[in-house]
Amino acid sequence: MKIALTIHYDGSAFSGFQRQTGERTVQGAYEKALEIYFRNPVQIHCAGRTDRGVHACGQVIHFEINEKDFFFRTHDLEKMIYNLNGLLPADTSIVFGGFVQDDFHARFSCIGREYIYSIVSSRYRMPLYRKQYLWINYPVDLKKIREASEHLIGEHDFASFTKNIYKTQLEKTVRRIDRIKVIEKPPFLYFYYDGSGFLHNMIRIITGTLLMVGKGNLTPENVQSILHSQSRMHPGKTLPAFPLVLVNARYENYRTPKECNPFHNILDF
Numbered sequence: 001m002k003i004a005l006t007i008h009y010d011g012s013a014f015s016g017f018q019r020q021t022g023e024r025t026v027q028g029a030y031e032k033a034l035e036i037y038f039r040n041p042v043q044i045h046c047a048g049r050t051d052r053g054v055h056a057c058g059q060v061i062h063f064e065i066n067e068k069d070f071f072f073r074t075h076d077l078e079k080m081i082y083n084l085n086g087l088l089p090a091d092t093s094i095v096f097g098g099f100v101q102d103d104f105h106a107r108f109s110c111i112g113r114e115y116i117y118s119i120v121s122s123r124y125r126m127p128l129y130r131k132q133y134l135w136i137n138y139p140v141d142l143k144k145i146r147e148a149s150e151h152l153i154g155e156h157d158f159a160s161f162t163k164n165i166y167k168t169q170l171e172k173t174v175r176r177i178d179r180i181k182v183i184e185k186p187p188f189l190y191f192y193y194d195g196s197g198f199l200h201n202m203i204r205i206i207t208g209t210l211l212m213v214g215k216g217n218l219t220p221e222n223v224q225s226i227l228h229s230q231s232r233m234h235p236g237k238t239l240p241a242f243p244l245v246l247v248n249a250r251y252e253n254y255r256t257p258k259e260c261n262p263f264h265n266i267l268d269f
Contacts, residue, residue: 004062004100005081006256009092011055012131012242018049026050026092030061033087037080038065045106047249048113051200053241057095057261058114058248062106095260101253112178113198114248116263117191117207117239126187133188134243140189140214142182148213148220149180151227152206159230161206162199173199173230182210183266190266201238208236 007030015023019031027044034042047060081094088094103109120126120133121140129135159173177195191207209226212218218236226234247263248256258264 001067002062002064002100002102002104003077004060004098004104004106004254005094006096006260007059007061007092007094008057009055009059011050011053013091014052016050016052016054017046017056017059026056026059029089029092033084034063036087037084047106047110048197048246050246051241054244054246055242056246057263058256059246060106060110060249060251060254060256062100062104096256098254104251104254106249109251109254110249111252112194112196112248112250113246114250114267115193115198115203116245116247116266117193117203118243118245119189119191120187121189122187131242134239136211138215140211141216142184142189142214144220145182145210145214148210148218148223149182151220151224152177152180156227157230158199158202158227160226160232160235161202161209163201163232175199175202185266192267203244204239204241205235205237208239210236211239212236 007026009026011026013024014026014029017026019025019027027046030044031042034044042063042065044061044063050056050059077097077099081097085093118133119136120129121136123137125135126133155174155176157174162173175195175197177193179192179194181192183190183192191203191210193203193206209218209223213220213223245263247261247267
């Protein structure tokens with residue numbers, strides 16, 4: 001049987017999602033808890049492998065377990081979630097789960113991944129938000145940012161917006177972005193991205209580039225030229241990871257209740 005879980009995590013102390021030898025990772029934490037609970041090794045798969053320091057409140061994982069093992073441990077999915085949360089470290093938690101079809105896969109069945117990059121715009125620092133929001137102390141032209149973002153909508157080669165190493169390794173850099181929104185709730189700005197998937201550092205580089213447009217250092221047309229150049233020499237800098245959150249992973253047959261997501265009042269899930 002297959003079980004899907006929606007999980008939250010504060011990525012500050014994790015070296016990303018994917019298991020790495022000698023590193024503390026989200027995958028490692030969950031597979032350790034599942035092995036303790038089911039008394040057998042359990043491999044998990046995720047909707048999107050977040051980078052070091054990136055958070056999630058809509059990450060979806062799945063794993064497969066023998067039906068006899070499941071009913072030996074518990075007859076109740078909620079009880080399983082409760083017990084697993086007791087085994088997990090305090091900076092991650094399961095918030096929802098369900099049984100899924102045999103052909104479900106957290107990565108390959110996902111039809112859309114949604115991220116938010118959070119910014120606080122104010123003349124002076126706001127220390128209470130320093131671990132979740134990027135602080136900027138300059139005004140930005142949201143009209144120009146939105147105009148620039150239109151050049152990024154659709155399927156493109158986003159080699160300009162990832163590390164050069166991935167281009168030299170001949171990794172496929174074509175991705176599809178369906179929506180980019182800049183949501184203003186003063187003093188906060190939320191850069192929202194919805195697409196098929198995102199390259200390493202892609203959202204952080206795009207957001208940095210759009211902020212340069214908003215500040216007047218680039219024009220919306222420059223963003224189109226940068227995209228077509230397929231060169232990492234020109235776009236904005238890679239912004240810090242801590243304001244980036246994977247907020248939702250969409251599926252045909254698995255849906256997390258919106259109440260489980262702290263961003264549901266900002267976005268219409």
